[in-house]
Amino acid sequence: MPFAGFIASRLFKALCVILAIAALNFVLIRLAPGDPASVLAGEAGATDPNFVLELRKQFGLDDPLWKQLGLYLWKVLHLDFGYSYRNHVPVLQLIAERLPATLLLMVSSFIVSLSLGVLFGALAAGVSFFNRARWLDPLIMTVALIFYATPLFWLALMMVIVFSVQLDWLPAFGMENISARYTGWDRVRDIGEHLILPTLALSFFFMSVYVRLTRATMMETMLQDHVRTAFAKGVTPWRVLRRHVLRNALLPIVTFAGLQLGQIAGGAVLIETVFAWPGIGRLMFDALLQRDYQLLLGVFLVTSATVIFFNIITDIAYRFVDPRIRVGGGAK
Amino acid sequence: MNDTPIVSIQNLSVALPKGGDRPYAIENVSMTIARGEILCVVGESGSGKSVAASTLMGLLPRGLKIASGEACVAGENVATMTPERLRALRGREVAMIFQEPLSALNPLMRIGAQIVELFEAHKAYPGEAGRRRILELFHYVGLPDPERLIDSYPFQLSGGQRQRVVIAMALALEPKLILADEPTTALDVTTQAQVLDLLRKIRREHGTSILFVTHDFGVVADLADRVVVMEKGRLIEEGSVDQVLTAPREPYTKKLIAAVPRLKPAHLPPPGEEIVLSLQHVTKTYGGSSGWFGKARTVKAVDNVNFTVRRGETLGIIGESGSGKSTTGRIIVRLVEPDQGEILFHGQDMMQLPRETFRAKRKALQMIFQDPLSSLNPRKRIRTILTDGPLAHGMDRATAEARAADLMRYVGLGEAALDRFPHEFSGGQRQRIGIARALMLDPEVIVADEPVSALDVSVQAQVLDLLNELQRRMNLALVFITHDLRVAAQLCHRVAVMHRGQIVEYGETAAIFADPQHPYTRQLLAAIPGRHLDEISA
Numbered sequence: 113m114p115f116a117g118f119i120a121s122r123l124f125k126a127l128c129v130i131l132a133i134a135a136l137n138f139v140l141i142r143l144a145p146g147d148p149a150s151v152l153a154g155e156a157g158a159t160d161p162n163f164v165l166e167l168r169k170q171f172g173l174d175d176p177l178w179k180q181l182g183l184y185l186w187k188v189l190h191l192d193f194g195y196s197y198r199n200h201v202p203v204l205q206l207i208a209e210r211l212p213a214t215l216l217l218m219v220s221s222f223i224v225s226l227s228l229g230v231l232f233g234a235l236a237a238g239v240s241f242f243n244r245a246r247w248l249d250p251l252i253m254t255v256a257l258i259f260y261a262t263p264l265f266w267l268a269l270m271m272v273i274v275f276s277v278q279l280d281w282l283p284a285f286g287m288e289n290i291s292a293r294y295t296g297w298d299r300v301r302d303i304g305e306h307l308i309l310p311t312l313a314l315s316f317f318f319m320s321v322y323v324r325l326t327r328a329t330m331m332e333t334m335l336q337d338h339v340r341t342a343f344a345k346g347v348t349p350w351r352v353l354r355r356h357v358l359r360n361a362l363l364p365i366v367t368f369a370g371l372q373l374g375q376i377a378g379g380a381v382l383i384e385t386v387f388a389w390p391g392i393g394r395l396m397f398d399a400l401l402q403r404d405y406q407l408l409l410g411v412f413l414v415t416s417a418t419v420i421f422f423n424i425i426t427d428i429a430y431r432f433v434d435p436r437i438r439v440g441g442g443a444k
Numbered sequence: 445m446n447d448t449p450i451v452s453i454q455n456l457s458v459a460l461p462k463g464g465d466r467p468y469a470i471e472n473v474s475m476t477i478a479r480g481e482i483l484c485v486v487g488e489s490g491s492g493k494s495v496a497a498s499t500l501m502g503l504l505p506r507g508l509k510i511a512s513g514e515a516c517v518a519g520e521n522v523a524t525m526t527p528e529r530l531r532a533l534r535g536r537e538v539a540m541i542f543q544e545p546l547s548a549l550n551p552l553m554r555i556g557a558q559i560v561e562l563f564e565a566h567k568a569y570p571g572e573a574g575r576r577r578i579l580e581l582f583h584y585v586g587l588p589d590p591e592r593l594i595d596s597y598p599f600q601l602s603g604g605q606r607q608r609v610v611i612a613m614a615l616a617l618e619p620k621l622i623l624a625d626e627p628t629t630a631l632d633v634t635t636q637a638q639v640l641d642l643l644r645k646i647r648r649e650h651g652t653s654i655l656f657v658t659h660d661f662g663v664v665a666d667l668a669d670r671v672v673v674m675e676k677g678r679l680i681e682e683g684s685v686d687q688v689l690t691a692p693r694e695p696y697t698k699k700l701i702a703a704v705p706r707l708k709p710a711h712l713p714p715p716g717e718e719i720v721l722s723l724q725h726v727t728k729t730y731g732g733s734s735g736w737f738g739k740a741r742t743v744k745a746v747d748n749v750n751f752t753v754r755r756g757e758t759l760g761i762i763g764e765s766g767s768g769k770s771t772t773g774r775i776i777v778r779l780v781e782p783d784q785g786e787i788l789f790h791g792q793d794m795m796q797l798p799r800e801t802f803r804a805k806r807k808a809l810q811m812i813f814q815d816p817l818s819s820l821n822p823r824k825r826i827r828t829i830l831t832d833g834p835l836a837h838g839m840d841r842a843t844a845e846a847r848a849a850d851l852m853r854y855v856g857l858g859e860a861a862l863d864r865f866p867h868e869f870s871g872g873q874r875q876r877i878g879i880a881r882a883l884m885l886d887p888e889v890i891v892a893d894e895p896v897s898a899l900d901v902s903v904q905a906q907v908l909d910l911l912n913e914l915q916r917r918m919n920l921a922l923v924f925i926t927h928d929l930r931v932a933a934q935l936c937h938r939v940a941v942m943h944r945g946q947i948v949e950y951g952e953t954a955a956i957f958a959d960p961q962h963p964y965t966r967q968l969l970a971a972i973p974g975r976h977l978d979e980i981s982a
Contacts, residue, residue: 337547343503345562345613346534355561356550435552435597 115431122427126420133416134188137409138181149173151403152197188413194406198399203410206395211414213287214380214391216303217310218373225315226369229322232256234358236323237330241353253327256320268313268386275309282308285388310387314380318372325368329361336360362433370426374419448519450621450653451477451500456513458495458504469495469508470677477621480651482643484664484685486700487674488900489871493657497623499523500655501540502530517621536566539614543626545607549598556594559613568617581612585642603765604635611642618650625657632764633927637971640667659900661704662930662974665689673697689977703901705908705930707978709954713916715757715937719791720921721776721889722752726785728771745771746782747945753889753921760936760953761925762968768945773891773925777809778802789889807837807885814894816874820866826852826877827862834884844884851880855910872903879910883918890915891923896931908935929972933957941965 149167168174172183187194193203236252239245259267276284283289283306294302333339334357342352381393388394392411399407431438453476458469470492477483487493498504499515502522514521517538525533542548550558559578563569569577575594582590585608598606607627614622624643628636640663646652656667664671664685671688673681673696681694692698726749731742746768753759763769774780776787778794787794789809794802813819820829830848835841849859855876857869866874875895882890892911896904912935915922926932932939932953939956941949941964949962960966 337542337544338550340503341540341542341548341610341613342550342561344501344534344540346531346536346565347561348531348565351561351565355553359552360550433552435554436599 118431122424126424129420130413130417131185131188134185134413135181137412138184139177141405141409142177147173193410193413196404196407198402198404198407203407206407207392207410207414210390210392210395213389214384214393216307217314217380217383217389217391220307221311221314222369222373224311225318225372226322228315229319230326230365233323233326234330236327237334238353240331241334241357242349252323256323259316260320262316264313264317265382265386267316268310268383271309271313272386284309287390310383310389313386314383321368322365325365326361329364330357333357333360366426366429366433370423373422373426449476450479450518451475451655452516452519453496454514456496456499456515457511458499459509459511461507466677468511468677470674472513473679475672475679475682477653477655479620479653480647482647482654482656482667482669484668484671485655485657485674486659486661486664486671488659488700488902490676491674492677493674494625497540497625497655497657500621500623501534501538503540531565535562535619536617537619538621538623539617539619541607541610541614541622541624541627543629545603545610545630548610549606551598554595554597555601555609559616562613562616566617577616578612581616584615585612586638587612604631604638607631607635607639608642611639615646619652621653621655622646623655626659628663629658629660633929634764634967634971636973640973643667660973661689661701661901662972662977665974665977673700699902703905704974704977705905705934707930707933707957707972707975709933709957710935712758712937716755716919718755719752720755720789721923722788723776724750724786724788726750726772726775726782726787728775728780728782744945746775749785749947751940751947751950753923755921756915756919757938758915758922758924758936760932760939761923761942762927762929762932762939763942764927767942769925769942770893772942773811773893773923776889776891776923777811778806779811804837807833808888810882810885810887810890812878812882812890812892812895815898816871816878817866819878820874822866825863825865829866829877830862830881830884833881837885847884848880851883854914855880871899872907875899875907876910879914883914887920889921889923891925893925894927897926897928911935929968941968
């Protein structure tokens with residue numbers, strides 16, 4: 113399929129999925145007991161049922177559900193996510209303020225876990241390929257297993273204790289030192305320092321998965337016939353490893369990378385709480401506690417859209433690494 | 445010219461890892477190859493015939509080690525070479541052609557780039573010169589449209605084309621020696637004939653020596669100057685091709701040669717009159733589902749196929765890969781639903797039957813599959829594998845088990861085999877289990893899809909004998925799907941030759957072999973390796 117057609121079809125499907133998710137979220141939230149009107153009334157200390165009815169009428173909550181849903185979807189299509197009565201700002205504005213912080217954390221942890229994971233996995237497979245320094249293989253695999261098994265939040269807390277409290281190398285929480293009023297490169301450096309601990313904490317689990325996946329697929333690829341062909345050409349082992357083994361082992365890694373990008377948003381809630389990172393995970397957590405339904409719906413929608421977006425990116429990456437998908441068609 | 449033989453292997457032993465069924469993969473093997481000579485190494489699976497070739501490249505599989513002796517290429521011992529010297533040897537002085545053309549090329553690299561990599565490794569044909577050399581090679585090995593192929597990926601090429609690419613790669617730096625490890629086994633018979641022609645041409649025009657590993661005495665008869673025969677890691681016979689084929693010394697060699705099915709159609713007892721199975725205008729089209737923006741491509745796998753099979757008759761469906769022969773077989777037992785046409789079983793159209801009624805009829809139509817390993821559930825005992833079908837059809841357990849025991853004795857495995865698992869058996873034994881499973885339901889029609897093509901020749905002969913005998917005894921209608929015309933000649937009363945989904949020729953085996961009418965049938969018959977072999981042994 114030509115690239116433009118592929119993109120067009122994927123984008124159209126993505127839009128349908130997003131609308132379906134929006135509808136589902138909307139209905140799910142309405143299934144929860146208590147509507148915004150009763151929450152607001154309860155907090156205001158009002159016990160007058162007429163006041164609640166009044167509120168419902170004011171917010172359109174007395175309309176039938178399908179009508180409310182229709183209106184909601186219509187507004188979503190026009191990028192109007194509603195108004196957060198808690199924070200007294202439009203939902204979109206709140207999300208726009210918080211999203212970059214989460215994306216920064218996600219992307220940096222994605223890059224760190226993927227690159228380090230593939231590097232160490234390739235190293236573990238490589239030492240048995242070259243039959244040198246073989247002890248590295250079990251060492252790497254054991255460390256990977258430990259990171260795999262350790263709970264994320266515990267690791268995060270330990271890192272704060274060691275690197276911030278004891279050694280005082282890195283800041284323990286927040287995204288930047290606001291009181292210092294850094295600008296330009298100083299600010300970039302400041303944010304970078306704040307980024308290190310949460311990124312690492314978020315990366316270790318996925319890194320160990322990449323280590324194991326990379327090693328396993330490379331070991332399998334080494335046994336394939338075309339690797340023997342490469343040796344029979346007189347190609348150096350280093351080049352065989354890079355061009356024939358690693359390159360072919362990347363396919364399942366791309367699959368998993370797509371999954372990770374979807375998962376990371378969930379993991380971010382925990383890490384953002386531990387490190388007081390001003391991201392969308394915290395926003396969602398607060399919205400949940402405060403029963404800020406409009407905001408919650410908005411956050412759900414934006415995180416779903418992010419996942420779908422990264423899925424499309426994965427599919428495009430697939431076309432890039434696997435010519436069988438890019439070129440299409442079989443023999444003859 | 446240099447007088448030292450290009451290959452000289454002296455008392456070579458290669459050790460297997462500890463715990464194998466024998467200590468050595470090959471033991472005390474000596475052989476030489478003269479310059480410009482084609483030596484065929486013949487043996488069955490597990491004979492160690494490929495090991496000598498891998499040794500000469502320094503490419504022994506993991507775990508195998510040279511224990512003693514030497515393997516010299518142009519007088520230089522491979523075993524004592526430095527890794528750098530070995531790399532310089534590989535591809536430039538010695539090149540290898542592998543058995544599986546489908547997996548021998550890197551699926552993610554363009555064809556041209558894979559050959560350029562060879563040039564880079566040996567600092568030959570830099571830049572544009574490399575591309576010119578590749579185009580020249582592609583012309584030489586007879587690849588169509590080299591300009592397009594050079595930038596294609598392996599999956600865009602057919603098996604035969606890929607094997608030509610591998611051969612072109614082997615030729616690229618004009619090596620003195622080509623090691624070919626069963627290079628035609630995975631190919632269709634017509635493609636095999638072309639590849640053998642190509643190898644002969646390379647030897648004639650470049651004086652290249654070739655070590656050709658094969659299990660097929662037909663190929664040996666067509667190609668070899670000299671032959672060595674290997675059995676269980678030992679070299680048991682050696683001589684010129686005429687000497688080995690006409691006057692073999694060793695009983696094992698005699699057995700191997702005798703096991704090659706003869707081309708002269710066998711005299712078979714006449715089949716019955718009653719028509720059991722009849723296919724009429726059967727058509728099956730495979731179509732890629734059309735995408736949202738793309739147009740669907742369709743392939744007519746089976747195109748208006750008609751034939752009948754009588755009681756006690758064997759009908760051979762002959763064709764190459766992609767001819768639609770397997771799809772036809774699967775349609776008969778309705779593993780694949782045809783788009784059109786009728787499948788008449790005793791005159792009744794099976795396609796019209798409701799699902800429930802058909803299920804009861806299904807036991808009369810059984811199938812034997814090509815791959816005896818993957819067609820048996822590895823986690824089930826043979827007893828369960830055999831009795832599952834009859835139990836599903838309502839036979840009581842005692843009767844089913846008694847029948848299973850009878851059949852195991854009948855196919856020559858004995859009752860004790862019932863409590864074992866599939867992996868405990870050899871390929872030939874597994875195929876016997878496959879046959880027993882098909883017989884459990886007392887079928888009237890058996891479809892056998894290449895049941896012997898994964899087996900060694902000597903085992904193949906035994907399984908064919910078994911099939912022949914049971915068909916006679918049980919008066920079965922047998923549909924035998926094969927690419928091997930020798931096998932068809934020995935087993936089939938009539939044959940249907942399929943080409944691109946259509947039956948191009950259909951009739952008595954003897955008549956078709958003696959006087960083929962369709963050009964494709966003639967081409968197939970001409971491509972059979974070792975016609976020479978039949979003249980010698982006749």
